[in-house]
Amino acid sequence: MAFAVLEPATLTEALSHLAHEGDAGAALAGGTDLLLRIRRGGRKYRSVINLKFVPGLTGLAWDDQRGLTMGALTTFRAIEHDPHARRHYHALVEAARVIAGVQLRNLATVGGNIGNASPSADSVPPLVALGATIEIASTSGMRVVPVESCITGPGKTVLAPGEIFTTIHIPAPSTRSGNAFSRFSPRAAMDIGIASVAASVTLDTDGRCADCRIALGAVSPIPLRATASEAALRGERLTPALADLAGELAAAATRPISDIRGSASYRRAIVRTLTTRVIQQAAARAAAAGAR
Amino acid sequence: MTRQYLLTVNGKTSFVTTTPDRSLLDTLRDGLGLTGSKKGCDEGECASCTVLLDGVPVNSCLVLVGDAAGKSIVTIEGIAEADSPHPLQKAFVDLGGVQCGYCTPGMIVSACALLREQPDPTDEDIKFYLAGNICRCTGYNKITAAVRSAAETMRAAAGSAPTRRTA
Numbered sequence: 493m494a495f496a497v498l499e500p501a502t503l504t505e506a507l508s509h510l511a512h513e514g515d516a517g518a519a520l521a522g523g524t525d526l527l528l529r530i531r532r533g534g535r536k537y538r539s540v541i542n543l544k545f546v547p548g549l550t551g552l553a554w555d556d557q558r559g560l561t562m563g564a565l566t567t568f569r570a571i572e573h574d575p576h577a578r579r580h581y582h583a584l585v586e587a588a589r590v591i592a593g594v595q596l597r598n599l600a601t602v603g604g605n606i607g608n609a610s611p612s613a614d615s616v617p618p619l620v621a622l623g624a625t626i627e628i629a630s631t632s633g634m635r636v637v638p639v640e641s642c643i644t645g646p647g648k649t650v651l652a653p654g655e656i657f658t659t660i661h662i663p664a665p666s667t668r669s670g671n672a673f674s675r676f677s678p679r680a681a682m683d684i685g686i687a688s689v690a691a692s693v694t695l696d697t698d699g700r701c702a703d704c705r706i707a708l709g710a711v712s713p714i715p716l717r718a719t720a721s722e723a724a725l726r727g728e729r730l731t732p733a734l735a736d737l738a739g740e741l742a743a744a745a746t747r748p749i750s751d752i753r754g755s756a757s758y759r760r761a762i763v764r765t766l767t768t769r770v771i772q773q774a775a776a777r778a779a780a781a782g783a784r
Numbered sequence: 785m786t787r788q789y790l791l792t793v794n795g796k797t798s799f800v801t802t803t804p805d806r807s808l809l810d811t812l813r814d815g816l817g818l819t820g821s822k823k824g825c826d827e828g829e830c831a832s833c834t835v836l837l838d839g840v841p842v843n844s845c846l847v848l849v850g851d852a853a854g855k856s857i858v859t860i861e862g863i864a865e866a867d868s869p870h871p872l873q874k875a876f877v878d879l880g881g882v883q884c885g886y887c888t889p890g891m892i893v894s895a896c897a898l899l900r901e902q903p904d905p906t907d908e909d910i911k912f913y914l915a916g917n918i919c920r921c922t923g924y925n926k927i928t929a930a931v932r933s934a935a936e937t938m939r940a941a942a943g944s945a946p947t948r949r950t951a
Contacts, residue, residue, distance in 0.1 A: 527848070
């Protein structure tokens with residue numbers, strides 16, 4: 493492979509390495525994508541800046557008002573086991589559980605999943621549906637970007653040279669809200685999704701949809717909000733017919749590719765069914781939360 | 785440029801001199817002569833290289849050697865107790881969970897981590913936990929049976945309550 497490994501012990505040191513190395517340096521989180529890319533000869537770097545020894549970039553913290561805050565290097569296995577994530581963010585935990593296998597999930601990080609910017613990144617639709625934001629740091633300061641707008645194309649993000657993701661924040665769920673995620677892949681594990689859907693639904697006191705966010709994965713170059721479906725649901729009672737219509741509207745908004753995993757029309761058919769199911773599940777969870 | 789790393793493998797600490805871009809797997813196999821961890825795909829797809837890093841199973845092909853320094857590393861060579869095989873190793877042999885054997889070290893190290901987390905796993909728990917370990921021979925049923933059987937043996941040895949399931 494042949495690259496130097498820099499092991500900064502503080503965030504300041506990490507950012508100064510990143511600024512100094514520029515394009516010749518790569519930030520290393522879990523390594524499950526980056527090391528492969530290097531090993532396959534796709535990309536050469538003079539140095540890899542290993543962020544694993546930087547304090548404050550891992551771990552999850554819950555606050556009743558603020559919601560969940562997690563370091564960008566938090567592993568999917570840690571998310572899977574976190575009691576607050578399991579209670580409030582089913583969509584994220586359901587996505588974490590289908591990523592690769594246990595060994596990979598002990599290494600792979602949520603910040604890395606976003607930064608790798610694959611259209612099929614499993615954690616992205618839940619984070620978009622849950623309204624997550626991400627903190628970006630560089631030597632010149634800090635900025636916050638919604639996860640929804642931080643992926644700009646396959647393999648491309650808003651990160652400028654010298655910037656890294658540091659912290660992800662998911663707002664606390666409102667009362668009478670629920671969320672869910674579902675992915676379709678031919679194999680149950682160690683596979684890449686053909687399509688995925690995450691939804692967050694908030695009901696009003698009459699049981700009508702007060703608000704919702706629906707995000708689709710693997711059916712467009714960048715994460716896609718199903719805004720037409722969301723508009724169709726707002727203010728309405730979520731009948732099976734309306735859930736079906738929302739699925740149809742979501743499918744119409746997609747721009748899927750045809751590849752070895754599935755044709756564009758197949759992906760569209762899958763995402764339609766997934767959307768219908770996922771919003772119904774999110775709504776059922778919202779109703780159950782309201783009944784508590 | 786080479787560096788010295790202090791690695792604690794199977795309870796034994798030693799210095800290894802290697803370049804920082806090497807994987808833990810290559811360091812174990814070529815540097816320390818521990819060839820039990822297998823290099824199947826070298827890209828995190830097969831898990832035949834699984835080792836325990838501070839107790840949790842990881843693909844050692846995707847871990848840089850520097851990330852393992854100062855941590856506890858357990859390989860298949862450290863699973864057996866003294867001269868007797870681990871209950872998992874015995875069950876894999878007795879119940880036909882081993883055919884060509886290539887995936888077996890990774891399967892056993894992963895199953896060992898599973899049984900520490902869940903001493904009484906269901907078949908679904910076993911399949912979920914070992915989903916990243918690819919086997920091309922057995923069809924997995926005998927592996928699941930071997931893990932279940934080893935779990936029973938280990939619970940009996942630990943003097944815990946009898947099995948709560950009949951299936």
